[in-house]
Amino acid sequence: MTSASDVTELLRERILSGDVPSGSRLQQIPLSEALGVSRTPLREALAQLAKEGLLIYEPNRGYAVRAFSTAEISAAFEVRARLEALACGIVARQGASVEVLDRLRECVAEGDRILSKGVLDPDDLIPYRRMNVDFHETIIQTCQNPFVSSFVRQCHNVPMASDRVFIWEDYKVIARSHDDHHRILDAIAKREAQRAEGLMSEHIHFALLVLRRKLDEDGRAAQLRDGRE
Structure with missing residues (x-):
């Protein structure tokens, strides 16, 4: 099973490289299917990236890639x-x-x-x-x-x-x-x-x-x- 740290690193790289652009919403079910990982390590990865400031969590809407001003x-x-x-x-x-x-x-x-x-x-x-x-x-x-x-x-x-x-x-x-x-x-x-x-x-x-x-x-x-x- 892919660990939470592996999923975190994968998502971090995709966000930092611009593959997942600012403002993108990360829905857990389609994302877990796209990455081929279970939802438990994915949830942990999303929470870690929110802690790092790369994602924003909104109640009832989930996670989105944070946008930064110029x-x-x-x-x-x-x-x-x-x-x-x-x-x-x-x-x-x-x-x-x-x-x-x-x-x-x-x-x-x-x-x-x-x-x-x-x-x-x-x-x-x-x-x-x-x-x-x-x-x-x-x-x-x-x-x-x-x-x-x-x-x-x-x-x-x-x-x-x-x-x-x-x-x-x-x-x-x-x-x-x-x-x-x-x-x-x-x-x-x-x-x-x-x-x-x-x-x-x-x-x-x-x-x-x-x-x-x-x-x-x-x-x-x-x-x-x-x-x-």
Whole structure:
């Protein structure tokens, strides 16, 4: 039988990746059937995700994926940028092991392989997302500061601020972002702590700028549709 923790992780990943969008209602019977799990671990998972702030429970209506304002998303990005920059600086300052550097190099090489096509293939979104999560998580875990890890996880619980979310539309934007990975790795390998911090901070702020632009464009498009209707 699938455990409650397994179901929690599965649902969390789907919410953070945007597969289950904000505002979606999670009805237990169809959801348990779709996931192929019993309702007991599902109920526990839903309650845990509500505790984490990803879901909202309404009496007689059940659970829904929480919606976050643009201001809340921006605030989460700001905190995430500071914390991940701190983690980068710590790793560079203390010196990363050969194993850690190899793991980061593997991530960068995987990104290079995906982007070598010169276009964004929809089938590459999931592997690129996995690479990006591995790159960031390796740095966060290597800094060995449990508070950094814990607070970054809280920022990731704001779905649009998660490192699992990508606007997979503009090749130049993704290539520019991945170039940051190269430079961050170089700074860590050379133990240039201040440079590593600055690069990571800029990397995450760039992601926020791209997201804001996308949200603004979607908002304007919605206004135009509403105007025509």
